[in-house]
Amino acid sequence: QVQLVQSGAEVKKPGASVKISCKASGYTFTNYYIHWVRQAPGQGLEWMGLVNPSGGTPTYAQKFQGRVTVTSDTSTSTVYMELSSLRSEDTAVYYCARGRGVLVAGYYDYWGQGALVTVSS
Amino acid sequence: DIQMTQSPSSLSASVGDRVTITCRASQSISRYLNWYQQKPGKAPNLLIYTTSSLQSGVPSRFSGSGSETDFTLTISSLQPEDFATFYCQQTSTTPHTFGQGTKVEIK
Numbered sequence: 664q665v666q667l668v669q670s671g672a673e674v675k676k677p678g679a680s681v682k683i684s685c686k687a688s689g690y691t692f693t694n695y696y697i698h699w700v701r702q703a704p705g706q707g708l709e710w711m712g713l714v715n716p717s718g719g720t721p722t723y724a725q726k727f728q729g730r731v732t733v734t735s736d737t738s739t740s741t742v743y744m745e746l747s748s749l750r751s752e753d754t755a756v757y758y759c760a761r762g763r764g765v766l767v768a769g770y771y772d773y774w775g776q777g778a779l780v781t782v783s784s
Numbered sequence: 785d786i787q788m789t790q791s792p793s794s795l796s797a798s799v800g801d802r803v804t805i806t807c808r809a810s811q812s813i814s815r816y817l818n819w820y821q822q823k824p825g826k827a828p829n830l831l832i833y834t835t836s837s838l839q840s841g842v843p844s845r846f847s848g849s850g851s852e853t854d855f856t857l858t859i860s861s862l863q864p865e866d867f868a869t870f871y872c873q874q875t876s877t878t879p880h881t882f883g884q885g886t887k888v889e890i891k
Contacts, residue, residue, distance in 0.1 A: 698880070700828075708820075708828065708871055708882040724879040725785075758827055768875045770818040770833035777827055 665689040667697075667759050667775035674781045680747040683778045685759030692740040693717035696762035698771060699733060699744045701755040709755075713762060714742060749782045756780075786810050786874050790883035796891040803859040805886045807872035812852045816876040819848055819857045822885075823868045831870075832857065862888070 670684040685697060699711040712723035716735040723731050732745045742759060757778050760771035787810035797803050807817065815835040820828035830839045832848035835855060845860040859866055867890055872883040 700882075707885045708822075708873075710878075710880040710882070713878070713880075722878050726879075760827075764834070764875070768816050770830055770839075770873075770875065771820075771828075772830050772833075772839065774827035774829075 665761065665773045667761060667773055669757075669759060669775040669778045672779040672781070674783065675749050677750055677782055677784055679749050679782075680745060681749060681780050682743055682745040683757050683759075683780070685742045685744070685775050687740045687742070687761070690761075692735075693737060696769075697733075697735070697742040698760045698762050699731075700758045700760060700771075702758070702777075703752070703755040706755075711744070711757075716740075716742065746780075749780075751782050754780065754782045785879055786813060786877060786881050788872055788874055788881050788883040790870075790872055790886050792886060793884065794887040794889065796889050797862050798891045799862055799864055801862045801891075803862050803866075803888060805857045805870055805872075805888075807850075807855045807857070807883050809853045809855075809874055809876075813874040813876035815851055816874055817848070817850065817855045818873045818875065819846075820871045820873065821866075821868045822871065828871060859888075 666688045668686045693716045698713045714721040714733045721733040735742045759775040761773040763772045789808045817835045819832040822828040836848045847858050869885045869887045
């Protein structure tokens with residue numbers, strides 16, 4: 664069965680970086696995009712970026728350009744999302760999700776369980 | 785960026801009610817519109833993709849319609865397990881944007 668298993672909760676100080684992993688299993692890793700979405704406490708969903716594990720340049724939301732890096736490791740079927748220069752507003756649950764459909768269009772049919780990142784001094 | 789606006793932001797309904805949630809895009813997104821359900825503490829769950837296609841395993845009481853800029857999610861007969869927050873999402877262009885959510889509560 665398809666699974667996306669994310670790394671655990673993190674507590675970081677302002678200005679630090681966090682790197683979250685998303686390990687895929689149950690399908691051919693390189694056949695589907697992986698998207699990153701975050702959700703601040705009590706708030707809605709915010710798309711951060713995507714990566715094609717088979718190669719190519721990741722795409723990021725303008726809001727996170729320069730602070731976010733998404734990479735993939737085909738040897739372990741794992742995608743990583745690193746967010747730098749953390750501030751309190753980055754406190755959120757971060758989800759990875761599998762993208763299905765035509766190129767970047769489509770839908771997210773499987774989601775990771777989420778990873779809570781708390782930014783606090 | 786394409787802005788997605790859902791209405792209402794919240795609603796109270798009873799089991800058995802017919803519920804309709806609307807989603808409006810700030811520009812045409814063709815039919816690249818998805819609906820997700822999210823329960824507290826859980827990841828979103830895909831209900832409807834590409835406007836009207838029902839995701840496998842999702843009950844047939846959920847349906848979607850629309851095109852271009854105006855879309856609708858309908859629950860034909862609300863069940864106890866349907867109380868949650870629903871989000872629309874456009875994937876016509878990046879950034880893939882979500883509506884602000886509609887919280888469906890028990891009346």
